[in-house]
Amino acid sequence: MNFKEVAKRAETGPLMEANDFLMRRVAANVAKLQSDFDVRWDGQTLVNLDVDLADRCWAAGKQLLLSTGVYSMSSRRVIEFSPEEIDEALRFVPHRVPMGQGKDAVTVHHRAIEDPRPPFIFGGPFNADVHESVFVKLNEAFAQERIIDCLLFPGYLKELDGLVIRPGSGLSSRAAVLYGQWSREAVRRASRPGMPICGHAVMALNEIACTSEEWGLRQSDPRAMVLISELQVDDVTMSRTAYYKDYGCPIYMAFTPLVGGYGGGPDGTAIIATASFIAAIMMGGEIVHIGPQHIKYKQQTNNHSLFLGSLANQAVARNSHIIATTSHTTAGRPGSDQYPYEFSALALAVVPSGSNMTGPRPAEPLGFNDVSPLMARLFAEVGRAAAQLMLDQAAPIVEELYEKYRDKLTFDQAPQGQPFEELYDLDTLTPTPEHQALYEEVKEELVRLGVPLG
Amino acid sequence: MATTEEIYAKMQTSIQEYDQDAAAAAAGEAVAAGLDPVEAVENGFAAAIRELGEAFDRMEIFLPQLVMAADAMKSGVTVLEEAMEATGGTLERKGVVVLGTVEGDIHDIGKTIVGAMLQANGYEVHDLGIDVPAPRFIQAAQEMRAQIIALSALLSTTMLFQRDVVELLRNKGLEDQYFIIVGGAPVTEQWAEEIGANGYARDAVAAVKVLDSRRAEWAT
Numbered sequence: 001m002n003f004k005e006v007a008k009r010a011e012t013g014p015l016m017e018a019n020d021f022l023m024r025r026v027a028a029n030v031a032k033l034q035s036d037f038d039v040r041w042d043g044q045t046l047v048n049l050d051v052d053l054a055d056r057c058w059a060a061g062k063q064l065l066l067s068t069g070v071y072s073m074s075s076r077r078v079i080e081f082s083p084e085e086i087d088e089a090l091r092f093v094p095h096r097v098p099m100g101q102g103k104d105a106v107t108v109h110h111r112a113i114e115d116p117r118p119p120f121i122f123g124g125p126f127n128a129d130v131h132e133s134v135f136v137k138l139n140e141a142f143a144q145e146r147i148i149d150c151l152l153f154p155g156y157l158k159e160l161d162g163l164v165i166r167p168g169s170g171l172s173s174r175a176a177v178l179y180g181q182w183s184r185e186a187v188r189r190a191s192r193p194g195m196p197i198c199g200h201a202v203m204a205l206n207e208i209a210c211t212s213e214e215w216g217l218r219q220s221d222p223r224a225m226v227l228i229s230e231l232q233v234d235d236v237t238m239s240r241t242a243y244y245k246d247y248g249c250p251i252y253m254a255f256t257p258l259v260g261g262y263g264g265g266p267d268g269t270a271i272i273a274t275a276s277f278i279a280a281i282m283m284g285g286e287i288v289h290i291g292p293q294h295i296k297y298k299q300q301t302n303n304h305s306l307f308l309g310s311l312a313n314q315a316v317a318r319n320s321h322i323i324a325t326t327s328h329t330t331a332g333r334p335g336s337d338q339y340p341y342e343f344s345a346l347a348l349a350v351v352p353s354g355s356n357m358t359g360p361r362p363a364e365p366l367g368f369n370d371v372s373p374l375m376a377r378l379f380a381e382v383g384r385a386a387a388q389l390m391l392d393q394a395a396p397i398v399e400e401l402y403e404k405y406r407d408k409l410t411f412d413q414a415p416q417g418q419p420f421e422e423l424y425d426l427d428t429l430t431p432t433p434e435h436q437a438l439y440e441e442v443k444e445e446l447v448r449l450g451v452p453l454g
Numbered sequence: 455m456a457t458t459e460e461i462y463a464k465m466q467t468s469i470q471e472y473d474q475d476a477a478a479a480a481a482g483e484a485v486a487a488g489l490d491p492v493e494a495v496e497n498g499f500a501a502a503i504r505e506l507g508e509a510f511d512r513m514e515i516f517l518p519q520l521v522m523a524a525d526a527m528k529s530g531v532t533v534l535e536e537a538m539e540a541t542g543g544t545l546e547r548k549g550v551v552v553l554g555t556v557e558g559d560i561h562d563i564g565k566t567i568v569g570a571m572l573q574a575n576g577y578e579v580h581d582l583g584i585d586v587p588a589p590r591f592i593q594a595a596q597e598m599r600a601q602i603i604a605l606s607a608l609l610s611t612t613m614l615f616q617r618d619v620v621e622l623l624r625n626k627g628l629e630d631q632y633f634i635i636v637g638g639a640p641v642t643e644q645w646a647e648e649i650g651a652n653g654y655a656r657d658a659v660a661a662v663k664v665l666d667s668r669r670a671e672w673a674t
Contacts, residue, residue: 023518023521027518028518073560073562073584129610156611158610165611167611167612202611203609203611204558228562229561229563258517258563260516260517262516263516268516295516295567295657296657298639363639364610364639364640365639365645366610366640
């Protein structure tokens, strides 16, 4: 199904209120499918080892999308799909997507369960608020980490000239232009002029102002769209998708299933996540990002999200060629050891489950520049090591790591850490000795736990 | 005729079973039996829904159940309110809240949870939905005779619209008439103080606690 047909159905599908869609279509069907396909969490497991459960989750998720469709919050109409249309979309879903230019061109690919190939690394500020005074340097510091394949979401320019930017305003269009210019400048400074930049400049339609083959984000750069929880879309995302698809950009489609929400626990929410993976393909996505949210926690390394991430990725990896990537957000912040322990636990859960990697970043609320390029290097190294592990080898390491932070999962409990400018020497763009020492210490501990870091 | 205890039990069961029709029917029985509506709400509906709110916080039930329970309570309370109004009285609620996600932000779920929890804890909630402009919050608060305006924002780029509501109230000279509470993933206590909001809640449970504990600041 092409995007034109999807856009047409957003104008012609059944009309209903959002609450009816969420309660009568999503919540009611998840509960039924969870029972029909026996998709249950045992309350203990962090990394799913039951591949039959993953296959049942896939079947339930596919059935859920057929039952619900995708709701347009703007037109209040449901975009519905037939079984044949879903099967055809899954048959022709790209299993590899090239991006970037020249010698910096790279390819992200579908990964199978226990796939020994290294995961693709989307790494960068990940939409943290980045102050204009360090925007280029911070992104250059990420781009100079050669292990990162694609610079991820170079950061929100929340303020310009000391003024907070209102989405949709003239100032936000200017922010989008500067975002494009400064991101390109950052990868050039790192001697990677064709490095792909996965863009998501501002939360409004004028985001596309960052596009320019000469100075900004290019046709070869993936662009991020976000579906709204659960299985919903709005006109801004539809419009951006329409533009970027025709412009030729790879489409990076994210969704954020909510544990404790309309899907219930992590098991029911895994069904929604699986449906959302397929929905993202139907809506034009080519790389699909899962970023679980939680009713109690803001990060993605809690026990529910670890299980959900492993199960949903396995469902997709075993039953489709969808290119999946998983968001890694944490409670601990850069500068603390909890930060790498958390993202390592999630990486070890999802990489052997068939996912690529997106992140890392602390969860909201964030201050300016609350990210670390050195920790992104470690994140990528752990991801590559995780690809060398079988699921049953990774699972006990995840459990040990989880024990290190399970009692410090909220913003108040977790270590507050430090911003980029305190973790790096901004003149040399190198980590401070203390930050470098933390990297070495954590790496040593991960090796001791059995992570095969070379 | 059923005893008072039997009617209260029916009211409680209707909430526990998320049954709007049963809640309205049980409330009708309470009216027919001449029970005091305020006591009926407290002994029939409120106790049951508070238990569900606690179960939600422990993740023993989830959002759909919480929403259905809040809807059931609303159906029952409407019957009791109508009975009170017919006799010239009004059913006192804990407080009246105008709630919404601020302009530019289309995220619904967090705000819905807060609304359901407030309703479950005895507040009258008017949910204005998503992408709500600042003047609309104030207009609705005036129309509904609200004491509390609750502002949700999921994005760091949209939270500044929380500031706009506070600023607009100040410019209209209305800042002392409403208790402004803010929340959402990027929102902090520090931000609440910076923009001049009265309260901050990190989640739905906290929102109830803040409003309950600071009742003296907003109750009129």
